[in-house]
Amino acid sequence: MDFSFIRRFAPMYFDAARLTLGIAALGILFSVLIGALCSVTEYYKLPILRRIASAYVELSRNTPLLVQLFFLYFGLPKLGIRMSSALCGVVGLSFLGGAYMTESFRAGLEAVEGVQREAALSLGLTPLQSMGYVIFPQALALSVPSLVANVIFLIKETSVFSAIALADLMYVAKDLIGLYYQTEEALFMLVLSYLVLLLPISILGTLLERRLRYAGFGD
Amino acid sequence: MTEDVLLSIRNLHKSYESGNAILRGIDLDVKRGEVLVLLGPSGCGKSTLLRCINGLERIDGGSIRLDGELISGNPRELPKIRQKLGMVFQSYELFPHMTVLENITLAPIRVQRKGRAEAEREARELLLRVNLSEKEKAYPRMLSGGQKQRVAIVRALAMHPEMMLFDEVTAALDPEMVREVLDVMMELSERGMTMLIVTHELAFARAVADRILFMDQGNIAESGEPEAFFTAPKTERARDFLGNFLFSSKKKGRE
Amino acid sequence: MRASAIELFSLSSLLSLQNTGGRERGIGILFDGNNFERLMGGLFVTIRISLLSAALSLPLGILFGMLMTRRNPLTKALSRIYLDFIRIMPQLVLLFLVYFGTARAFALSLSGELSAVIVFVLWGTAELGDLVRGALVSIPRIQYESAAALGLTPLQTAFFIIIPQTVRRLIPLAINLVTRMVKTSSLVVLIGVVEVLKTGQQIIDANRFRYPTAALPIYGVIFLLYFLVCWPISLFAGCLEKRWRD
Numbered sequence: 072m073d074f075s076f077i078r079r080f081a082p083m084y085f086d087a088a089r090l091t092l093g094i095a096a097l098g099i100l101f102s103v104l105i106g107a108l109c110s111v112t113e114y115y116k117l118p119i120l121r122r123i124a125s126a127y128v129e130l131s132r133n134t135p136l137l138v139q140l141f142f143l144y145f146g147l148p149k150l151g152i153r154m155s156s157a158l159c160g161v162v163g164l165s166f167l168g169g170a171y172m173t174e175s176f177r178a179g180l181e182a183v184e185g186v187q188r189e190a191a192l193s194l195g196l197t198p199l200q201s202m203g204y205v206i207f208p209q210a211l212a213l214s215v216p217s218l219v220a221n222v223i224f225l226i227k228e229t230s231v232f233s234a235i236a237l238a239d240l241m242y243v244a245k246d247l248i249g250l251y252y253q254t255e256e257a258l259f260m261l262v263l264s265y266l267v268l269l270l271p272i273s274i275l276g277t278l279l280e281r282r283l284r285y286a287g288f289g290d
Numbered sequence: 291m292t293e294d295v296l297l298s299i300r301n302l303h304k305s306y307e308s309g310n311a312i313l314r315g316i317d318l319d320v321k322r323g324e325v326l327v328l329l330g331p332s333g334c335g336k337s338t339l340l341r342c343i344n345g346l347e348r349i350d351g352g353s354i355r356l357d358g359e360l361i362s363g364n365p366r367e368l369p370k371i372r373q374k375l376g377m378v379f380q381s382y383e384l385f386p387h388m389t390v391l392e393n394i395t396l397a398p399i400r401v402q403r404k405g406r407a408e409a410e411r412e413a414r415e416l417l418l419r420v421n422l423s424e425k426e427k428a429y430p431r432m433l434s435g436g437q438k439q440r441v442a443i444v445r446a447l448a449m450h451p452e453m454m455l456f457d458e459v460t461a462a463l464d465p466e467m468v469r470e471v472l473d474v475m476m477e478l479s480e481r482g483m484t485m486l487i488v489t490h491e492l493a494f495a496r497a498v499a500d501r502i503l504f505m506d507q508g509n510i511a512e513s514g515e516p517e518a519f520f521t522a523p524k525t526e527r528a529r530d531f532l533g534n535f536l537f538s539s540k541k542k543g544r545e
Numbered sequence: 546m547r548a549s550a551i552e553l554f555s556l557s558s559l560l561s562l563q564n565t566g567g568r569e570r571g572i573g574i575l576f577d578g579n580n581f582e583r584l585m586g587g588l589f590v591t592i593r594i595s596l597l598s599a600a601l602s603l604p605l606g607i608l609f610g611m612l613m614t615r616r617n618p619l620t621k622a623l624s625r626i627y628l629d630f631i632r633i634m635p636q637l638v639l640l641f642l643v644y645f646g647t648a649r650a651f652a653l654s655l656s657g658e659l660s661a662v663i664v665f666v667l668w669g670t671a672e673l674g675d676l677v678r679g680a681l682v683s684i685p686r687i688q689y690e691s692a693a694a695l696g697l698t699p700l701q702t703a704f705f706i707i708i709p710q711t712v713r714r715l716i717p718l719a720i721n722l723v724t725r726m727v728k729t730s731s732l733v734v735l736i737g738v739v740e741v742l743k744t745g746q747q748i749i750d751a752n753r754f755r756y757p758t759a760a761l762p763i764y765g766v767i768f769l770l771y772f773l774v775c776w777p778i779s780l781f782a783g784c785l786e787k788r789w790r791d
Contacts (some may be wrong), residue, residue: 190383
C-alpha cells in the first residue's frame with residue numbers, strides 16, 4: 072500500500088466527509104421534524120392530514136433514495152424548479168428520513184399508555200400541552216434505539232449523493248480510482264472514512280439502548 | 291352551612307359504541323364538603339361515571355354541571371373546568387420521565403402559570419403532609435405503590451381543586467400499602483374536601499362517607515347514610531352485593 | 546449489439562428532429578417507439594438481481610443464523626465482525642469494494658451485475674442471519690429441553706419444534722428484506738449496470754432535442770415503477786405480520 076498517496080489525498084477525504092456530515096446533519100434534523108409532525112398527526116387521527124401523512128410514508132419508504140434524487144435533480148428543473156446538488160441532497164434525505172422517523176416515533180407513541188394522556192388532561196393541561204410535556208418526551212425516550220438506527224441508515228444513504236455531482240466520499244474515491252488507478256488506497260480510505268463516521272454512532276446507540284432497556288428513567 | 295350544590299348531574303346517559311348502555315339516566319347532586327362513596331358490582335358504571343364527570347368520556351344525553359358550569363359538550367372549557375377537579379387513577383399514572391417534584395409542579399406552572407418557586411414551595415408543603423418530603427427528587431419507578439399513589443394525590447391537590455375524584459385508587463396496591471393511602475384520603479375528608487370515591491374497601495367506605503351510593507346496571511339503586519346502608523340495605527341487589535364480602539366459617543358445621 | 550441499437554435509435558431521433566423540426570411535450574416520450582418496453586426491460590434487470598440475491602441469501606442466511614447461535618467464541622467473534630462490517634458500510638461502498646477491489650486484488654474482472662449479486666448476497670445473508678438468530682434465541686430453553694426429554698434428536702427438534710415456531714415470525718421480516726433489496730439494487734447503475742435508471746438516461750439523452758423536458762416524465766415514471774413493485778410487497782408483509790402476531 073502506498074502511504075504517500077494516502078497522505079497526499081487524505082485532506083480530500085476529510086473535506087468530503089465534512090460535506091457528507093453537513094448534509095446528513097441538516098437532512099436528519101428535518102427528518103426528525105417531519106417525523107414528529109407526521110407521527111403526532113397519525114396519533115391524533117387528524118382526518119385529512121393523517122391520510123396525507125400515511126401516503127407520504129408509503130411513497131417514501133417504497134422508493135429508493137437514488138431515484139428520488141434523480142427526480143429532484145434532473146426531473147424537477149424541467150418544471151422550472153432548480154436546486155443545487157447540495158440542496159437536492161438535503162431535500163431528498165429529509166423526504167426519505169422523514170418517513171423512517173415517522174415510523175420510529177409512531178412506535179414510541181403507541182408504547183405510551185393512553186391513560187397517561189388522561190392523567191395529563193385531568194390536571195387541566197390542554198391536548199397540546201399533554202403531548203408536549205407528557206406523551207412526546209416518553210415516546211422520544213422509547214424510540215431512541217430506532218432513531219439511532221435511522222441516523223446510521225441515513226448517513227449511509229448519503230453515499231449515493233455522488234450520483235448528483237456532490238463531492239462526497241464516494242465521489243472522491245471514484246475520482247482517485249479513475250485518475251490514478253490507486254484502487255486499493257482509494258478504497259481503503261473510503262472504508263476507513265465510513266468506519267470513522269459510523270462506528271462511534273453505532274457504539275453509542277448500543278450503549279444507549281442497553282441503558283434504556285435496563286434502567287429507564289432516573290439514573 | 292348552606293345547602294350549596296357543587297356538582298349536579300341530570301339524566302346522564304352513556305353507551306358504548308357497541309350499543310350497550312352503561313349509564314342509564316343518572317341524577318346526582320353533590321354538596322360542597324360532602325364525601326360520597328360509590329359502591330357496586332364491577333361493570334355497574336361507577337368508573338364510567340367518574341370519567342364522564344372529568345370529561346374523559348363523551349356522554350350521550352343529560353348534563354353535568356360543576357359550580358353551575360356545563361362540563362358535558364363543552365370541549366373548549368374542559369381544561370379550565372378540569373382544574374377544579376382532581377382525579378386519581380387506579381394505576382397512579384405518575385409521569386415516569388419526571389421527578390416527584392416535577393410531577394407535582396407541572397400543572398401549577400404550565401396551566402395556572404404560577405412561578406416555579408411558589409409552585410415548589412406548595413408542593414413541598416403537600417409532600418410534608420403525606421410524609422414524602424425526602425422523595426421530592428426521586429423518580430416514580432423508585433417509589434413503592436403506596437408512595438406513588440400518595441404522590442398522585444398530592445399532584446391533584448396542588449391544583450387546589452374544589453372536588454376530588456378517586457377511581458379505585460387502592461385496587462392495584464399490595465395489602466400492606468392500602469392503609470397509608472386511605473389515611474391520606476381520610477385526612478382530606480376531615481379538612482372538608484368534597485370527594486367522590488369509587489372503592490371496594492367497605493370498612494373505609496363506612497368510615498369516610500357522608501353518603502353511600504349503590505350503583506347497579508347503570509342506575510343509582512340506593513342512596514343513604516353509611517350506617518343505614520351497611521346495616522339495613524333497602525334493595526335486594528345491595529344485600530346480595532354486601533353478602534359477597536361475607537364468609538361463613540364452614541369447618542365448624544362439619545365437625 | 547445493444548449499444549449499436551441505441552446509437553441507431555438516437556440517430557433516428559435526430560433525423561426526425563430535422564424532418565419535423567418540432568419540439569414535443571415531455572410525456573409523449575414514454576409512448577414513442579419502444580421506450581416504455583425498454584424501461585420495463587431495465588426494471589427487469591433490477592428485479593432479476595434482487596430476486597436472485599434474495600433466493601441465494603435465504604439458505605445462506607438461515608445457515609449463518611444457526612451458526613451465530615453457537616457458543617464457540619471464535620465463531621461468535623468472526624460472525625459478529627462480519628455482521629457489523631456489512632451493517633456499517635453503505636451498500637454502495639461494498640459494491641465499489643467488490644467491483645473495483647476484486648479486479649485489482651485478484652486480477653479478476655467481474656461484471657457489474659455479478660458484483661451486485663455478490664454484494665447483495667453477502668448483505669442479505671448477514672441481515673437474514675441476524676433475524677434468524679433473533680428468532681432462535683427467543684425460543685425458550687425449556688422448549689429444547691422438553692423436546693429432548695421426549696427423546697427427539699437435535700435434528701428432529703429443529704424440524705418439528707423450533708423451525709415451525711420461528712417461521713411465522715421470520716417470513717414477514719424476510720419479505721421486507723426483499724423490498725429493501727429491490728430498492729438497494731437501484732445502486733447498481735453506479736457501477737455501470739444498464740438497468741432502469743440507466744435506460745432512462747439513455748432515452749433522455751437520445752431524445753434531448755425532440756423532447757427537451759423528457760427527464761421529468763422519465764424519472765417520474767421510474768419513481769412510480771419502483772413504488773408499484775415495492776408497495777404491494779410491503780403491504781403483503783404488513784398483512785402477514787398482523788395476521789400472525791398472536
